[in-house]
Amino acid sequence: MNDPSLYRFLDEMTPWDDxxxxxxxxxxxxEAPEVKTFTFRSDNQTWFRYQPGQFMTLELPVGEEPLLRTYTLSSSxxxxxxxxxxxKAQAGSIGTRWMFENLKIGSHIRAFGPAGSFSHHNYPAAKYLFLSAGSGITPMMSMLRWLNDCAPWTDVTFVNCARRPEEIIFRKELELLGSAMPGLTLGFLIEERSSRESWFGxxxxxxAVRMPLLSPDFREREVFxxxxxxxxxxxRDMLETVGFNMEQYHQESFAAPAVEAVTAPFTNAETDQSSQAMSVQFTLSDVQASCLPGQTVLxxxxxxxxxxxxACEFGLCGTCKVKKLSGEVEMxxxxxxxxxxxxxxxxxACCSKLLTPLEIEA
Incomplete structure (x- = not known):
């Protein structure tokens, strides 16, 4: 039986707080071979506020230490x-495979976010080209679902590349949206034919040859x-070669720069360095640590x-968010x-450096 308390107006609820x-x-x-969609609600009946195309980080209890994995939101x-x-569970994947084998209806999991700036809301345009391959379709689907609900007349060319026809994620929904959104043009590109179904695309x-076939006016579009x-x-290389205005090009990437080595706790022999160090008080852990110039709080x-x-450790995912009780940082x-x-x-914490001694709620 449905819980009557679930039926609440949006203005009676507060946004989700990670x-x-x-x-x-x-x-x-x-959704497709080795691809699943997991849908969540808040455990406290709150609503979700985010931009289409953003991502969140899930904390997966895989081993002794939780595994943090960042996933783009496919919802709107x-x-x-x-x-x-x-x-999508790739070969050798740990976190996604754990989700496939362990998450059930009613399971609870901790998450951080949403975060990220890869959204058409940040780059308003008259025409869009959403170009994706494999599971990279997820932020495009989030943006397209939002446009279908809120601005279905928008001029969008949606191109997805997959290895085989059966691996096109959201294919049936996309075809339905193609008949419902007057400004939507769909294009699919596969690498090889399949024995499971015929393909005439x-x-x-x-x-540079196929792009004009899939989107004849791609030079006029904001490309994601x-x-x-x-x-x-x-x-990116193809667009640069044909003279595309790269200010109209945006891509989502979670590639991180190299992480600097963490300096070990200081010894008495390190007097020159320790004399420049500032203290960081972690109040919940009751730990006072020293931080050299240039070191981050993390x-x-x-x-x-x-x-x-x-998770990302370069200020993108928001997982390391902590509250500063006193002091100043450069972030x-x-x-x-x-x-x-x-x-x-x-x-x-990953991208904040001390300007003064600090108190952190951690």
Missing amino acids: RLQVLEVIGIID PSRPFSIAVTV HIGRID CCGPEPFMNAV QAARAGGVRISA DHNGGILDEEVTEGFIL
């Missing part, structure tokens, strides 16, 4: 009572691209034995924290 609530699995759907904020990720890989790094590199925490969850992030959170005193 610091206070966890997610509950309410749906699991097979125009339907704010639930949130979904569509994930384009075959091959995206290049997501997929494996080699795919995105090929698309590095100081690790050196002091304090655990702060972190150079990549969109993983909101302005209002900074106003409230939150920082990203």
